[in-house]
Amino acid sequence: MSRIAFIGLGVMGSPMAGHLVTAGHEVTGFDLGEEAMARLRAAGGASAAGVAEAVKGAEIVITMLPADPQVEAVLPEILDHAEPGALYIDFSTITPQTSQKLAREGAARGLRVLDAPVSGGEKGAVEAVLSIMVGGSQEDFEAATPVFEAVGKTFKLVGPAGAGQYVKAANQLVVGGTYALVAEAVVLMEAAGVDASAGLDVLAGGLAASRILDIKRESMLARDFRPGFRIDLHHKDMGIILDAARGAEVAIPMGALVAQLIAAARAQGHGGLDHSALLKVTESLSGRDS
Amino acid sequence: MSRIAFIGLGVMGSPMAGHLVTAGHEVTGFDLGEEAMARLRAAGGASAAGVAEAVKGAEIVITMLPADPQVEAVLPEILDHAEPGALYIDFSTITPQTSQKLAREGAARGLRVLDAPVSGGEKGAVEAVLSIMVGGSQEDFEAATPVFEAVGKTFKLVGPAGAGQYVKAANQLVVGGTYALVAEAVVLMEAAGVDASAGLDVLAGGLAASRILDIKRESMLARDFRPGFRIDLHHKDMGIILDAARGAEVAIPMGALVAQLIAAARAQGHGGLDHSALLKVTESLSGRDS
Amino acid sequence: MSRIAFIGLGVMGSPMAGHLVTAGHEVTGFDLGEEAMARLRAAGGASAAGVAEAVKGAEIVITMLPADPQVEAVLPEILDHAEPGALYIDFSTITPQTSQKLAREGAARGLRVLDAPVSGGEKGAVEAVLSIMVGGSQEDFEAATPVFEAVGKTFKLVGPAGAGQYVKAANQLVVGGTYALVAEAVVLMEAAGVDASAGLDVLAGGLAASRILDIKRESMLARDFRPGFRIDLHHKDMGIILDAARGAEVAIPMGALVAQLIAAARAQGHGGLDHSALLKVTESLSGRDS
Amino acid sequence: MSRIAFIGLGVMGSPMAGHLVTAGHEVTGFDLGEEAMARLRAAGGASAAGVAEAVKGAEIVITMLPADPQVEAVLPEILDHAEPGALYIDFSTITPQTSQKLAREGAARGLRVLDAPVSGGEKGAVEAVLSIMVGGSQEDFEAATPVFEAVGKTFKLVGPAGAGQYVKAANQLVVGGTYALVAEAVVLMEAAGVDASAGLDVLAGGLAASRILDIKRESMLARDFRPGFRIDLHHKDMGIILDAARGAEVAIPMGALVAQLIAAARAQGHGGLDHSALLKVTESLSGRDS
Known part of the structure; x- marks a missing residue:
């Protein structure tokens, strides 16, 4: 079981983080909405005061955010505070170009980055039956498998960084x-x-x-x-x-x-x-x- | 069992006419290609010297032709020689406008007309599993059911004349x-x-x-x-x-x-x-x- | 000056026929509307009881009709009654395919056919400043020049039959x-x-x-x-x-x-x-x- | 005559800056290419070691850059070093959204910003006959008129910030x-x-x-x-x-x-x-x- 930071506890992120808690992981979440964090605490997770605090010490960092600007906004803090060697899984649906930038800048700090957009919607997130399209290396994909199994039904490595998008x-x-x-x-x-x-x-x-x-x-x-x-x-x-x-x-x-x-x-x-x-x-x- | 005139014995029409023979109908075919007619005779049907001869006395007249001009070309002979009260099923894929003209002019001569384009291709025709979309009246659709059963797997009345197209x-x-x-x-x-x-x-x-x-x-x-x-x-x-x-x-x-x-x-x-x-x-x- | 048959005396055809009268031609018109024909008579032209009567003896036959079906409807009478050697100018905007059919069938009867669709609208017709795009032979184009000069400002031979369209x-x-x-x-x-x-x-x-x-x-x-x-x-x-x-x-x-x-x-x-x-x-x- | 900073001395910017020198303005340019700056000096302008140095003390700041990222890249230095009250004219063709951001952030520092994309190409720049579409206030548009007159033939205020784009x-x-x-x-x-x-x-x-x-x-x-x-x-x-x-x-x-x-x-x-x-x-x- 892993220590996981989960940034973005919205309609999709909230049930996904819950499934990871249920699967036995130690999940620390962060969201701009206090209610979202209360929900995660109620489900057995922890919450953090900010991105930096959430990612510090995490073996796996996850983001599930609405669009490119939100992902770009939290990236610097992730890069600055995540542990070298940590796995960074971005479940957001964003442009391949931004995913490739994440991979590039993450690699420069020793992070192992996967783009992993999902389909299946809120229903799929709640029922943990999401379809996950993953871009990155085979090794990192395998390392992320326990996470994917907790939130999805099918998941597939489809190519290098950006390929998921x-x-x-x-x-x-x-x-x-x-x-x-x-x-x-x-x-x-x-x-x-x-x-x-x-x-x-x-x-x-x-x-x-x-x-x-x-x-x-x-x-x-x-x-x-x-x-x-x-x-x-x-x-x-x-x-x-x-x-x-x-x-x-x-x-x-x-x-x-x-x-x-x-x-x-x-x-x-x-x-x-x-x-x-x-x-x-x-x-x-x-x-x-x- | 019915006396059927079958005009157009090509890639689609040939196996369809054959299935009608097999189903016990008395099928007289006509096609511009002599080989096509020989094939029908070999299968147990008869061939005619022209459209007029084929449709004379038939209870059911069928056309299965490539496009609007071919259907329009045989229409006058059908109108002139088919028996009043006969059922005329056009399996060709043509414009709804032409199908509606067939229905209109057929009705003026006492013919009961259905447009009945098919999908499923040559394979569907050979295996008698065509999908048939039928435009016309409920009564005529029911009268045509034995024909549809002989050549197709699913067939549906979808509306008035032209609706099939x-x-x-x-x-x-x-x-x-x-x-x-x-x-x-x-x-x-x-x-x-x-x-x-x-x-x-x-x-x-x-x-x-x-x-x-x-x-x-x-x-x-x-x-x-x-x-x-x-x-x-x-x-x-x-x-x-x-x-x-x-x-x-x-x-x-x-x-x-x-x-x-x-x-x-x-x-x-x-x-x-x-x-x-x-x-x-x-x-x-x-x-x-x- | 020529004897001209003018079929189709609508919004466009009526002023065009009038200009031909003014230019000194002997114009006999036909239209399904009696008013249109009265207008032409008032302008100094004559009217005919039908297409056949109009085209009989004409050196130049003109049609200016709304669309393909109307042109196709009058074609047989033109072919049957126009004088061999007559020039047939179709000003209608129709498909190139129909224009090519006119040229082909006209040639078989000894007619010299030009497709000559116009632009400029009602205003251009009234003011005799139409733009005319002509398909046909150089020789026939030259023979038609007096007609084009009477109704248009610019006219150009742009290629063989159908090219105007x-x-x-x-x-x-x-x-x-x-x-x-x-x-x-x-x-x-x-x-x-x-x-x-x-x-x-x-x-x-x-x-x-x-x-x-x-x-x-x-x-x-x-x-x-x-x-x-x-x-x-x-x-x-x-x-x-x-x-x-x-x-x-x-x-x-x-x-x-x-x-x-x-x-x-x-x-x-x-x-x-x-x-x-x-x-x-x-x-x-x-x-x-x- | 005004002290002008001109950032971006490429195919378009180079002749434009030259026309401003000719018109009697005191032009200090900056470009990443040393050749471009030498050209401006030869034409009677000055060059600067960077954006900050160029814009310091200028009454008018001009940018003529290839695309949004280049404009966004120089913006912080312009905001930090331009004089409050200076007129900032961006001739670049970029998204209206970025132009509106320039206007917003410029206003917060006391700059008066116009988006002023041009058409007419290299030829128009060389011959000083550009067409200029300007977004901003009437007052700033009038203040910029001497610049527009030096580089363009027609220029028009078409609306508020971003309207030019x-x-x-x-x-x-x-x-x-x-x-x-x-x-x-x-x-x-x-x-x-x-x-x-x-x-x-x-x-x-x-x-x-x-x-x-x-x-x-x-x-x-x-x-x-x-x-x-x-x-x-x-x-x-x-x-x-x-x-x-x-x-x-x-x-x-x-x-x-x-x-x-x-x-x-x-x-x-x-x-x-x-x-x-x-x-x-x-x-x-x-x-x-x-």
Whole structure:
């Protein structure tokens, strides 16, 4: 069992830190919210007065933060106070470029860094069934396995530093794009007077089948857009995808169009809805606002 | 058992007509290719000297033709020679607009018309496991059930005349778009030095999962583009989708972009490859031709 | 001076036929609307009871019709009744494919066919300052010069049969696309709190300058969308452009996106407004409906 | 006449600083390149050992740097050493967000900040005919007029801090998009066997007319892509445009597609060519590489 510092005890980080306590680790957390830290103490962990205090003496340092700026903000303190040789796992979804910077600057201080963005959402975090995409070395990946086992169901080393973020980006690109395609299929069928429910059943039974069609087609047809994963978050992720494509020097016209449709969903005021609410943009384009 | 006229004995029509013979129907076929007709005779059917002779006296008239012009070309003879009260099932993938014209003009001559495009390809036709999307009336759909059972596995009434074509269009839109999204995911990961095979495994295990990822990701990574369903055919289908959207007065920006990527695949000389070869266009855009 | 048959005396055709009368030609018109024919008689022309009567004995046959179906509808009568050796000028904006069919079938009957779509709109027709893009042979182009001089200001032979339509398609693609770009520029600046009028002045003074910025930026900023050239017509033209691209086996992703934005304008109910009303779609995408 | 600090003496900054010397100002420059500073001294200016030394005592501080990171890198020294009350003009093309940060942090130290990106390129800088888009207050704009007059031909206050960058972004969006549209028009016409030169002449004479058609159509048809303004720089600018749209919470699908086409040009190896080389991407999409 390890001494673990856990920075960022939000919707995702809080249950994850709890699972690590349950698994027998000695977890010291830090978050700007006092309530979040109280929750961790109640669960059997400890809390610290700041990042520096949390990471001091830890064998494993974990961050689970909203976006690049928050990760960049805590990095200097981690670099200054973490023990040389410590394993630093960043579960945040950020740009591959920032993950690579973490790895580079961490290595300069003797830290072993993994980027490990997750998918599965709040539900996956609570149920400890997250999917984890890991970038870094095989050796560090193996060292992190007890952590991954405590919070996730599947986890995979997909390449060197930043690779986890690239795979997360690719995942969000395909997810956002699939919603946009299903939305166009729905609007086309409904506008044509087709029984869209029967139509989607046919799609779900053939080569057009997808997890999204399986679990979301009924709620989409019912215009039930309670989140789930919010448009605002997917909008943030599309920004990462475009930065990732820029970094990798590739052109992704489909991804770019999806990014604009999601930006439109947000601009139209649907940022707090589930990402399946992309359907509302497709409807609005055809003057069929629901 | 019924007397059936079967017009169009190509790659799809030939095995379908054969299954109808096997099911005990009295099938008279017509095709411009003499070989195709010989095959039907060998299978126990009969052949006719032309459309008029084939449809005369038939209880059920079937067409399975490549595109709108071929269907429009045989329509006058069907209208002139089919028995009033006969059921006319068009299995061709054509525009909803043409299917609606068939229904309208057929009804004026006392024919009961169904549009019934299929998915599943040559393999589905040979194994009699096609998916069939049907537009027309409930009564005619029921009357056609023995035919659908002989050639397909699933079949569904999805709305009035043309509805089958709209659902087929929606299906091809989602299929083409999913290939384009997966292609961008692959190119992004490969360009970034990620283990794309591991990456796609992760995608296939989460919300990005799809039938296409399941059955095509290995061949795509191996650049094995043997058809399967050819780019040329998907290009034809994208034309139908755009006409369908125009007819239904909806805007489908994703579909329009996919149509251009497939047009590019064809223009780049990949028309004879499997539609997963859309990957070659995505690669070319990033200067990564394989 | 020539004996001219003029089929199609609508908003464009009526003033064009009048100019030909003024230029001294003997013009016999036909239109389904009796009023249109009365107008031509009042202007000094004659009217006919049908296409056949109009074209009989004419040295020059002209059509100016709304779209492909109308041109295809009158073609058989023209082919049957026009004099061998007559010059047939089609001013309609239709697909290059249909223009090439006209040329082919006309040649088989000894007609000399030119496709000659125009730009400049009703105003250009009334003032006889149309721009004319001509496809056909040099010899026929020269023979048609007196006609072009009577109705247009600039006219140019741009290639063989169909070439006029391709150039018209290219023109409408650039025009529609420029509106879409200017619309995004306007929405971006307005949303950012920029003085969009000053901003567009800067754009109009540099490499972003265009005829559209010159003559439309004030009306766009004022949301004055009185036509001008209506969205409905540009929507029809975008259909021609996509068919033209399909025929030429090229991919035009920009054109395809513009086509969907214009389709959206129409679906949102703006079909009767000027094509600059594309701005309303761009606004709606950003939740900034005006 | 004023004491001016000029940071960034590159291709653009060098002639601009020279014009300010000529106009009678006392210019002290700084650049990481010693040659650049020697050039300024030869022209009658002075050079400094660093940013701090340059800005100390200056009434006007100017930066002309490649991108956001370089501006952010010199900002702290400017804030620490510039005189309260000094005018700070940033001519760099950067994100509106960074310009707004400059204005905010500058104001906190008593600096009066203008964002003033330019268009016109190296030629415009050398000939002192730049177009300048200015964000800031009317009072500061007036104070900066002698500087603008020395380096530019037209300059306009377009709104508050950041507004200059938004207008520059809108400009580059329209410019990049117009190239993409003209490229599709060219490829469509050439593939169809049309005389593209005659066709573009027609376009340039009507509503499709633009500065780009005027000055670039011959070089595009001749595939002469010597820069001019390089693809690499336009790629950087498209990144700014997308960030600007994100900041303003608007969706710009046309801009996003243009950005990917320019990214493709770069990925295909054309980063060093003129931005009109976007045509090469359009050609490659249609298998017509030249």
